[in-house]
Amino acid sequence: MADRTELLEVALDSIPEGVALLGGEGQIMLWNRAAEAITGYVSADLLSRQAPEPLEPLLTASARLGAMEPDAGGQLGHRTLVHAPHKLGHDVPVMARYFVLRDGMGGRVGMAVLFHPSDSLDALPHGECGQSGDAKASQAEFEDRLVAVFQDFLRGGESFGVLWITVDQAHELRKTHGAKACEAMIEKVERAMANGLRPAEEMRRWGDDEFLILSHERTPVMLAAHAQVLAGLARTADFRWWGDRTSLTVSIGAAQAEREKSLIDLLERAKAAMFTSFHAGGNQIASAPGEQACLPS
Secondary structure, X not given: OOOXXXXXXXXXXXXXXXXXXXXXXXXXXXXXXXXXXXXXXXXXXXXOOEOOHHHHHHHOHHHHHOOEOOOOXXXXXXXXXXXXXXXXXXXXXXXXXXXXXXXXXXXXXXXXXEEEEOHHHHOXXXXXXXXXXXXXXXXXXXXXXXXXXXXXXXXXXXXXXXXXXXXXXXXXXXXXXXXXXXXXXXXXXXXXXXXXXXXXXXXXXXXXXEEEEEEOOOOHHHHHHHHHHHHHHHHOOOXXXXXXXXXXXXEEEEEEOOOOOOHHHHHHHHHHHHHHHHHOOOOEEXXXXXXXXXXXX
């Protein structure tokens, strides 16, 4: 029967993020398969040794940045961009997080480094975006949250889904009344839908006319039903601009996370379902293929 150490190694080898565990003197105690794939360095050449010079930018960055303690919610803090050469010589930009390992008495016994290629986040699909730097920074923070929740899900955590939402009237209002009117309308829809969010849900702008909601509904049916509620709230956001009244509706695409798929796939499925809703005439809820049929909201 496998002991606890073997089970830990098997578990860490199964996740897509690189993991390095460092002992109190900085020696490498664990280097999982994802770390091997990202850097080209195999664990057999690294275990129980100090980090080789090419990997120092990755494994010793914590000394410069200050290692993080998990916060009250168990999160491991913000990612940091680090450039680490691959064993074959080319540059590998990675997003890394560092945190302290402590024993039961609170004594520091080592460090953990979690990392993945930075371009994996650049590939996350978004809506068309001409937003300000602050809005883009908010999107980046939300990307961190999505990645963390998805990785927890892959490790056996709770199911979740996403809702990709567009305001049906946004494009036409922007043409007829301008960007300022359209932004005021988008903000009114956002406030209306915020009233229907569950306590643990998060909603962010995901494009000029679009939102993304991270929902912890457990099934596609529950996710679609919740989307119906949000769509109903959006319709209550009656909008007037210089005397002109616009009735508002939203198109929503819903997708439930699947362990055999990627985060990118999850978002692409939600986006495709949203376009299905929109091209069906708007004011629709559509689930990703195979989850649930298109429903009027």
